[in-house]
Amino acid sequence: MARSGTRIQAVMAEIRSRIVSRTCLPGTRLPSVRAQARAMQVSVSTVVEAYERLAAENIITSRPGSGFYVAGPVAPLALTQLGPRLDREVDPLWVSRQSLEIEAAVLKPGCGWLPADWLYEAGVRRALRTLARADTPELTEYATPLGHPELRRLLSRRLHGIGVDARPDQIMLAESGTHAIDLICRFLLSPGDKVLVDDPCYFNFHALLKAHRVQVVGVPYTPHGPDVSCFEAALREHSPRLYITNSGIHNPTGASLSPVTAHRLLKLADTSNLVIVEDDIFADFETSAAPRLAAFDGLERVIHIGSFSKTISASLRCGYIATRGDWIESLADLKIATTFGGGRLASEALLIALTDSGYRKHLEALRLRLASQMQRTIVRLESLDIRPWLVPQAGMFLWCRLPPGSDAADIARACLTDGVILAPGNAFSQSPDAGEFMRFNVAQSADERIFEVLGRALEGR
């Protein structure tokens, strides 16, 4: 038989491994010293000593009169396996975290927003000057549960312009577009539910849905919207509760929904229990309006959300939800319970900026600038044998196929060490071929160094 010290170590190792494998969960009671001794065929004093040493390491805790318990930290909801910044695995949060962390010197063709000086800075400055003279309640009070009434009236009129009929009392403001989707998920989903997303889709949908502990089912996205027959099969096979998609300009592909696809999707949804969330965040980039599911459906099963982070300012947070009248009050309760009232300042500043006559001119200039940068980026990428999957009508994204044999995640990690943040296909899709794709933000791709670094990484593949 092994020496006593070795036996103690063996008992400690066994208990540690049960905790790591979660056979013993945090907070559960360990077997009594006697029972453990019998089970492990060692002496009681060996177990006593092993328990005491594990307690000294804070792996288990002793409760006098009650026994030993598996200690914390309690198992928290980790969305990712964290590592040092550069080594972190490419997961749905990879691009967001890298892009948000960056210092100004880093180039970020992978990020999902415009350069700071492409946004509506002049409008925001004017709004702040106006607000500095606003009435006291604007500056110091909570917003009403649904949020700024005048902004909701404006949103109602804007939505009418793309065929979506939502009364102001069917609209609720949220902290951001992501927050709007999160509230809807909290309202409609339970852990284990199934949710459809486009494949590929905006990577943060994957991260968000992971936080809701639901199962994600991808439906292949075509240049005209989701593949209708795959959508039908997914409905039949999975009975999903929700489908989350982008309307207007799709992220990451830049594609737009065709009217016939929109109609077929909604007909299929009618035979099911599905609710659809349509994220219209890129609405103001469009040069001609694509069909909106919410317009065809009349907000029966489609919930329409949006924000102005992409065209006015990401520093001024404000999103919105347009939905059925009978759901809006429950969503307001949920918002108050989880973030309390919204602020008035952000919504007031947004209203001022949106109704400023300069905003329309800002958008016109923005669209021209994006179109020209789109052409330029296509040419530069093609010189590296990187080909657009389609040429979008508008917007900032180009979804591209890398040269044969390339691995997007490897290239993204290599470029990050050279100060270039890319958006590899793996962040947008769980499909096996996702690593052949990469999303480029044309507005963030003006710097020639991006293509030099990328070219070197492709050669080293």
Next chain:
Amino acid sequence: MARSGTRIQAVMAEIRSRIVSRTCLPGTRLPSVRAQARAMQVSVSTVVEAYERLAAENIITSRPGSGFYVAGPVAPLALTQLGPRLDREVDPLWVSRQSLEIEAAVLKPGCGWLPADWLYEAGVRRALRTLARADTPELTEYATPLGHPELRRLLSRRLHGIGVDARPDQIMLAESGTHAIDLICRFLLSPGDKVLVDDPCYFNFHALLKAHRVQVVGVPYTPHGPDVSCFEAALREHSPRLYITNSGIHNPTGASLSPVTAHRLLKLADTSNLVIVEDDIFADFETSAAPRLAAFDGLERVIHIGSFSKTISASLRCGYIATRGDWIESLADLKIATTFGGGRLASEALLIALTDSGYRKHLEALRLRLASQMQRTIVRLESLDIRPWLVPQAGMFLWCRLPPGSDAADIARACLTDGVILAPGNAFSQSPDAGEFMRFNVAQSADERIFEVLGRALEGR
């Protein structure tokens, strides 16, 4: 045997009742027509007709080739039973919803914040003027994942002042104090977990925890903090994952934790797996600092949160979390997944207001004004035989016992019809005697009409 029409009705009634009782969940397939006919001992054609009629009512839906399914609306997470505004039941969201909805003419001694012109309006105006001249990224870009570095450095120094040692990289900004607690709950809790709260406690803790589908266990609150022996019994009996409490000035009682209670609580927690959230939202009202659990514990198991909605502005949303270094990155992932980046503007404005030399003077004047209004309100309430449970050292809340035989919820509903929003004890506690208590906000109790309306309601009891 009953007539065919009656049999169809009976089958429909049975299926409806299974759906209402959630024996049949939305999205699940109903038994085939044949199987249902056998089970209910009716003919196949009776079931076919019953299914068709239920489908016409949209209670079930038919999927060709697949059968009939229980239709939507999918069962959403309703935190409350909604009714018209005045009739709504008193639940944890009652006071928030009523107070946030109000028009200026309504009096609101029940609400949880100061009148608009008691807040730091001058500081907010100065901050907005300064921001109108800020650099472009401040106005248009997302914040970094943890939020404004300089504001986090300031918070670190402020926390040091009350004995809480948190490095800036142990602090993350959130949209609000409530949002901070919500993120922690998402990080640590799973549905069905048990959570301790004070009895009574801030009503929104009940609403928030309901949204997390956890079980709430109340621990009686004494003038020195939670009852330690009840706390110990609750730990033993329920193995809770979390305890959420207010430090500094307790809401609704106005009590403060004593050092000996703080020490005993933490000693008890050491024998368990408990994490403690300490909501320090009223910190700046204090005239002398009460002990903080986070200071005693060194942020091992205590998470410290706060915001400045109560002393600077509720229109400028920004909260914070101070916690262990190994938890902060996962909390940042969760924040990005569910609300994306925070805005820079709110945190920048807050930093300017906090570091403005006027803020200290604002607080001094505020504390004097609150103390004087506290005295005045006590006198007015005592004339109606409404007695404070204790006289708080500072803050805006008075937790009062109503005259014998009064029901706080009835009185609150009666006063609401007269334009006075009160905060009945039932919103803060699930205890049987909660209806004998009411919380008064002394800063919102200056208007004599409040006591007239209250007096009439008490007489009518």
